[in-house]
Structure formats: structure tokens, C-alpha cells
Amino acid sequence: MQDLMTQTIKITKVAQSKAREVDFHNIVMGTRFSDHMFICDYQNGEWQNPRIEPLAMIPTHPAAMALHYGQAIFEGMKATLGKDGTPLLFRPDENAKRMNFSANRMGMPFFPEDLFVEALKQFVAIEKEWIPTQDGSALYLRPFMYADEPFIGMRAATSFKFIVMASPAGPFFHKKIKLYAEKKYVRAVNGGTGEAKAAGNYAGAIRPTEHAKTKGYDQVLWLDAQHFDYIQEVGTMNIFFKIGGKFITPDLSGSILAGITRMSVIDILRDKGYEVTERPITLTEIIEASKNGTLEEAFGAGTAVGIARIEEIGNKDLSIKFPSENPVSDMIADTLEGIKTQEIEDKFGWLVAAK
Template identity: 45%
Template sequence: MTDTIKVTKVAESKISDVDFSKLSFGTVFTDHMFVCEYENGAWKKPEIVPYGPISMDPSAKVFHYGQAVFEGMKAYKDDNGKIFMFRPEENFNRINKSSERLAMPAFEKDYFFDGLNTLLNLESDWIKPGNDNSLYLRPFVIATENGVSASPSSKYKFIIICAPAQAYYSGEVKVLFADQYSRSADGGVGFAKAAGNYAAQFYPTELAKKRGYQQVVWTDANTHEYLEEAGTMNVFFRVGDKLLTAPTSDRILDGITRKSLIELAKSEGIDVEVRPVKVSEIVEAAENGTLKEMFGAGTAAVISPICGFTHKDKEFDLPKLEDAYGARLKQHLTSLQANRAEDPFGWRYEVPSMTV
């Protein structure tokens, strides 16, 4: 595999300077990164190089027209030192789907998997075994052609960087149901992991944080009557013993953790409904005591329990359950991801061992 990828190693690893017990998510990066350039209608030979700054012209189109997409993935190490990824082909398909929506070129599948396999072997020491430990992988594509004409770029960079990770959220998570701002609209780019989607939601999320909430749960742009997803997570609601979540659409990200949890829940005999979820029904369920739990689901967050929500200045607290679906599903999912449980779904991808 490495014969397709030029590898330039660091002179000395910085891993000894890292306190793995005190990681702040996405702030510490490994020694190397994967880089591949696109020009003249084709992807060039990829490289793995020391992690560091990249030089770009101020007129690069990513800065002016926002052609940028990304993915979030994780690698895990079991107690025998084997490295695994979780459903990586889904991430590959989704980044190309996102790229297509922003008029960017699809990436080569062989380069994607060869790059990840080589990079993970090279950075193996950064992947710690054990509960909540992982290596977060961030593939992304940016437009690099110089010039400020309003048109798609003819040049791009595909890069993968890696960050050792533990839990994304610590402590309790409270959310605000949106009733003014919107994350996405019909016919837009809400389904894509486009960088601009996240930039557009930062302002209303900051307003919510000033009021003591960690996330906004977005509602449909037309009426604000239907709950969709949170800023970094898809959202599940347990009403009685039934688990509800919104269907995907061109407004909602097709979350890989989301779709996996739906299948896991069904396999455990949990009644799951994928359908439009009204704000009014969740408020009513909270008022009459049938709303048992809410949780967010995503690659970085895995599953984050939501302890309460607010809608139109009315606050609701959720009960603390002994047998919470969220905790049960998280334990099942993380055990499967890290090779501590059987994988009847075929989701786990073992990274082939190689000398780099």
C-alpha cells in the first residue's frame, strides 16, 4: 500500500509531551498528516508528511467562496493492539456526496483507504486502548485555486489530520429548541458536511450558551414546528418505551452513528420510529411525564445524554433513569467499535498491520 504513498517521517515524535489523561477535544494532533493535491482534472500521488502549517495564497477560493467539506471518523485499539475503524466506507461515500453538492471533485477510494491505513499504522502509538479512548480522524477538502472570480476552484487539497480523543462532552448537556434561527432549508446543503453549515450556526449557538445551554436543537426553517438535529449531533427522543428520531432529508445530516443506533436499538427489541417529530409532542410528553430521555448521537459525541431542554422560555428537566436507552446503546456501540463485542452487522473495519 505504501508504494502509492510517499511517506516523510518526523525526526522526533512529540508524543512524550502529551498528557493523555487531560485531552481537550481536537486541540492536540499527531505527528503526521495525509495530503493529496488535485489539479488538471486529477488527484496527484498522495503523501504523508509531518503535521504542520500549510502555505496558501490569500486569494485561494476556500477563503472567499467556502468550498470546504469534511468528515469525522475514529480509530480504536483493542487490548491486543489491533486497530479498527467503524464503517469507514460510509464516511468515504458521504465526503464525496458533500463534495458533489459543492461542485468539488470526488476523491479516489484507493487513496482514501490506503492513506488511512498507512497513517494509522504510522500513528499507532497515539491510539490508546480502553473505554472512551480513540483517535479522531478529520479528512477534509479545501479549494486552493488562486483568484476571486465567483466560480468553482480547479485545484483542491485533500488532507487527513488526527487527534487523540476522549469524551467530547463532559457533564450534563442542556439544549434549547430553536424558534427563530435556522440551520438549513429545503434544497440547501444541510445534508452535506460543509464547513459553512457549522459557521452559520455558531452565532445562535453562542447566544444559547450565554443562557446556559450547550447546544441548539434545530427545527424546520419554514414553521419551526418539527425537531431536526443539534449542532454536532443527531437527536433521539424516548417517549414511553418508544425511541423517536427525525428522518434524514436535504436538511439533515445522514449521521453514521445515528443509522447505527437505529439498527442496534431494533436488534435489542427497542421500538424505534423514524418520522417527523413535532416540537409540540415532545413538550406535551415532557409535561405529562412520558418523555423519559433525550440524547444526541454523533462520531465525536458518540451518545450524549440531554438532561433538559427549553422551548419559548419554558424549561423542562428530564428524569434520571436506571435503565436508560442511551447508556445501554452507548455501551453496546462502543464495545462493538473497540472489538470488545461481536459484530453481527459487519461494521468494524480492521486496519491491516504494515511496516511504514
């Protein structure tokens, strides 16, 4: 078997980029796609034919197993431009690792992590013109893998595609967010697939999220399936609270996605001298902290949204309001953004130049 890293990535470029047609000041996230895609096929037990080519439709057999049994996983990451105009990736090795964690849970083949990072670097260097430059904007990158084998029957597929595509993204939440503390539906249970970035997890979240939106909330706050009290996460974000000067975030208990923003925020907070504890957190204790005046700040943390300040957690029986000032959340948002654009020194060594 030929080592995949010794195969070069075959590159076919579009005749003319469409980047100049895009109004980068009015980007509707996820609606415009860049010129190319990276694509690689898994067949006969090996990944083959890594290539970058013009973004195009992919012929799909109606029996493709991902459509029926949901063997589909994905990642989300962002590319920004550094001070000298170099495209930068943020901790791509962590996305590569998490993709394989998800692949393992979903019975899918590992994708070589060094090829994952190399593919992203070459892809982003080609799509450089698509990286928006305004504050808080970035080129959103979507690596994903799915079972394309035509087969009806329940078993792991034997052929897959790994693809990376990109979509320019403006700042996600311009306003503070309200969370609906969901007490009927659940996102994940221990032993389930909540720790994996599996497409099906998001399918199950769509109806509850729509429901929360009709009630005037922005996102669902997911609680545990047994007590409906342990806080898990939010939409596509992990959650942090500041109570009595200290930070807490739910521990990775087996049903929460291990966010790369989450792990970066923990490092930044500790570096700034804050105490951060990862532990089970109940809604009851947040209500208590709100009543006794120790609840100071809360924010969601994720790649798509960055840092989203939380103004309220509620449902029909509940309304927890947060103070309007969020000084530490603001500092974290600025630090993360500053590192990604090289306004702030990358002392953790998180950036990878794509050139």
C-alpha cells in the same frame, strides 16, 4: 490518466514522534495534533501525489477560493485500539461515501472511496501511538477537502487539496446536556447545504451556539425554518427520543446530516428489539409527551460526542425536563463503545483494522 490506486502512498516520517510528550489523561479535544498528515492534490482534473508526511503549515495563496467562496467540506471519524492493540476504524467506507455526497453538493471533485479508506488505514497505522486508551477516548480523524486555487470569481475551483489529520480526544460530554430550542436562527432548509458536511454550515451555527451557551445551555436544538417546530438535529449530533417504549428520530428530510452514529444506533436498537421510526418530529409533540408522562429518554448521537444524554430542552418560553434515569441510552453508549474497543462482538462487521 494513471489510476490513483496504482500509485503508492509516499511516506515520509518524522524523526521523532511527539506522542510521548502528551498527557493522554488530560486531553483537551482539538488542541494537540499527531505527527503526520495525509495529503493529496487535485490538479488538471485528477488527484495526484498521495503522500503521508510530517504535519506542517500549508502555504496558502490569499485568493485561495475556499477562503472566499467556502468550497470546503470535511469528515469526522475516530480510531480506537482493539483488544490485541490493532488500530481500528469505524465504518470508514461510510465517511468516504458521505464525503463524496458533500463534494457533489458543493461542486467539488469526488475523492476515490477506496483510496480514502486505504489512506486512513495507512495513516492510522503510522499514528498508532497517538490513540488514547482510556474509556471513551479515541484518536479523532479529520479528513477534509478545500479549494486552493487562487482565483477571484464565482465558479467551481479547479484545484483542491484533500488532507487527513488527527487529534487525540477524551470523552466529550461527561455530563448530561441541556439543549436550547432555537426559534430565531436556523441551520438548514431543504435544498440548502444542511445535508452536506460543508464548513459553512458550521460557521452559521457559531453565533447561535455561543448565544445558547451564555443562557446556560450546552448546544442548540435546531428546528425547521418554516414552523420552528420540526426538530432537526443538535450541534454535531443527530437526536433520538424514547416515547412510550419506542424510539423516534427525525427522518433525513433533506436538511439533516446523515450521521453514521445515527445509522449505527438505529441498527443496534432494532437488533435489541426496539421499534425505531424515522419520521418528522415536532417540539409540540415532545412537550405533549412530557406532559402526559410518556417521554422517557433522549440522546444526541455523533462521532465526536458518542451518546450524549439530554436532561433538558428549553428556551425562554419552555422547559422540558427528562427523567434522570437513561437505561437504554446507557446501553446504546456502552454497546457502541464496546464494539469500537472489541469488548463486544462486532456482529455488524463495522470495524476495519488499520494495518
